[in-house]
Amino acid sequence: MSYLLEFPPRGPLPSKARSPPYVLFGINGDDCFHHFPPEVPLDVVLHYVPKLKQWILPIPSLSPKAQKMALTKPYIGIDILGPFRAEAVSEIVVRMLQHAGVLLPRKNFYIHPTIRFSIAIQEAWLAFELPIAGLANLHTHMQALLTHGPPIQDSEMRTLWGMFPITSPIIYEMGMNYVRSLLEKQYTQSQVSTIRLWHAGDREPKTFFEKLESQFPQLDTARSEIFAE
Incomplete structure (x- = not known):
């Protein structure tokens, strides 16, 4: 990659x-x-x-x-x-x-970097004082992975939130990955609780996810079914 x-x-x-x-x-x-x-x-x-x-x-x-x-x-x-x-x-x-x-x-050559591995590359790249513009293709890959890849995890969400501005397409795709994974019930009760606890404890992610989730009223049903299992 x-x-x-x-x-x-x-x-x-x-x-x-x-x-x-x-x-x-x-x-x-x-x-x-x-x-x-x-x-x-x-x-x-x-x-x-x-x-x-x-x-x-x-x-x-x-x-x-x-x-x-x-x-x-x-x-x-x-x-x-x-x-x-x-x-x-x-x-x-x-x-x-x-x-x-x-x-x-x-x-x-590492052909298919995960989100976590892509994050590690960006952290090293910026620490070496290389310009963020050189990561443009990596960011496109991350967007594609968030769109088509596995459910985003709590630790990955927190790290991405700290790395990118709220207006970044990566943050949007991260949010949509969470919504999609929740609708498909790919999270456990523990995972949902951990992610929501993070949302509730920080105003900016709370506002971001509340706005995003408001577009998908069926999320309440999916969440209830996860906790009923």
Whole structure:
């Protein structure tokens, strides 16, 4: 799914950008380079995401396994600090390698990202100070997934609500996913109660969902049937 990401124009790559040293990635001190392609040139990484330069580690700071790898090939460690999912960061790295003309095997491509995985990609992308415009295709994918995909869960709803303005098409499709899933009785009693508790405790989502639900009077029947089971 890396094709859904677009980096801003940064000019041509340095002439030897695809040469070593290569990057060994970690997140919060934990090795996670097994989630990444084996040879990620440092110059390519810093060309597309300059912010990653602040997390470069000297060789002595690498884990024992990473230090052993650095004996056979020139590696540099980048230990990213933050609540990031390694697979999501890897998708960003795969996209920059594509832009740099590096051929990658099929196993490096995550084809059908879920809502939760798409959220993780956006969180990493914005934390790396990349422009939100580069996520336009990812947002289109998220809208399609909300329209045709499985029922949206409480934690996903809360996260999306905090990530997008109330006027966003993603928020609208999130609401419609909830309405549709409720009408089809795809939620349990516990799930409905948890979601409604969130609505009731915050004025903005409460107003949004009340307005949306008012267009579907049959929701009361569906909700009653769920709680009668």
